[in-house]
C-alpha cells in the first residue's frame with residue numbers, strides 16, 4: 433500500500449517561562465545549519481560538499497562544542513544545510529544561478545529522537561532540557577486535519593518542524609503524519625521485523641578495551657586514553673605554575689590537541705562498533721544505560737562519563753544512516769550473569785576481566801560476557817513489546833548471541849530459549865514464525 437503522508441499544523445501551549453528555551457534552540461539550530469552551509473558551499477572554486485556523512489565528520493564535534501543542543505539536533509541542523517546545498521547544486525547543473533544557502537526562517541527540525549510525540553502533547557528537546565507542550569485542539573476537531581490525522585491512531589508521527597509566528601507570538605508544530613497500513617499488513621511487517629532482529633551488545637570499560645561487543649570484538653584502548661589524559665594533565669599543571677602568557681597559550685592549544693585526540697579515538701571506536709553491527713546484519717545496537725556511571729562503575733571519572741556519552745552519540749548518529757536503532761538497557765546484573773546458563777551471582781567473576789560461572793564452569797572474558805547480556809536485555813525488551821502471532825507461547829525469549837569459534841570467526845545465532853536461560857548453540861529458530 434502506498435504511504436499516505438499529511439502535514440498538520442497545530443498550535444502549542446508552551447509553559448510559562450519556557451518560550452525563551454525554544455527561541456535559543458532555534459538560534460543554535462540555525463547556527464548549525466548556517467555553519468554547515470558556509471563550509472559545504474564552495475562554488476565556483478571547488479565542488480560543493482553534498483555528503484551528509486562527510487559534513488558530520490567535519491563539523492559535528494565543533495558544533496556540539498559550540499552549542500548546547502542535543503546530538504540529534506546538531507545532526508538535523510547539519511543535514512538540513514546539506515539538503516539545501518544539494519538542491520543548490522542541482523539548480524547550478526540546470527544552468528540556474530543560485531548562492532550559498534542561508535537559514536533565517538524560524539524553524540527547527542524534530543524527529544522521534546529529539547521529540548516525543550503524543551496525541552495531546554509533544555515533548556521537545558531544547559538547549560535547556562525538555563519542554564512539554566500541550567496541543568491547542570479546537571472544540572470541534574472533526575473534519576479538520578487535526579481530527580482526521582493528528583488525533584487519528586491510524587496515523588503515526590514522522591519528522592516534523594517547530595515554527596514560530598511573530599505576528600501572533602505563537603509556536604506551531606507542523607506535524608508530519610503517516611498513515612500506517614491496515615492490521616493485516618502491520619502484523620506481517622511486525623513478524624518479518626522480528627525475524628530479522630539482531631542485536632549487537634556493547635560493554636564499555638574504564639580500563640582494558642574501551643568497548644567490547646557481543647560478537648567478540650575488543651575495540652579501543654581505555655588504558656591508553658587514561659594515560660594520555662594523565663600526561664596532558666601533568667603538563668598542564670606544570671605549565672600553569674609558570675604563569676606566563678606563552679605558557680597560557682600552549683595550555684589552550686593543548687586543550688584542543690587533547691580534545692582532538694580523544695575525539696578521534698572515539699570516532700574510530702564508533703566506526704568499529706558500526707562495522708561489527710553491519711558485518712553481522714544487526715538491526716539494533718544495545719549499550720548499557722550511561723546515566724550515573726560514576727556512581728556504579730569502579731574507577732569511572734567525569735572524563736569517562738563524558739567519553740562514553742560522546743561515543744554513544746557518535747554511534748547513534750552514524751547508525752541512523754544505516755537504519756540501525758541504538759538503545760540503552762538497564763545495566764543491572766549484566767556483569768554477574770552467566771551468558772551461557774543464566775546463573776547470576778556476584779562471585780561469578782574470577783578476576784577483573786575474567787568471568788567464571790559458579791554453576792556451569794563457563795569461563796570467558798568478563799566484558800565479552802557482559803556485552804552478550806546487554807544484547808540479550810534489549811532483545812528481550814524488543815520481543816516483549818510485540819504481540820506473539822501464535823497466541824503467545826509461554827515466556828519464549830529470542831536471543832541473538834555472538835559466539836566465537838575456534839578459529840576466531842563469529843557465528844551469529846538466533847536461539848529461542850526459555851526465560852532465564854540462553855545457549856550459544858546456533859539454531860535456525862526465530863520468533864513469530
Ligand SMILES: [Zn+2]
Nearest residue numbers: 770773789792
Ligand atoms: Zn553458567
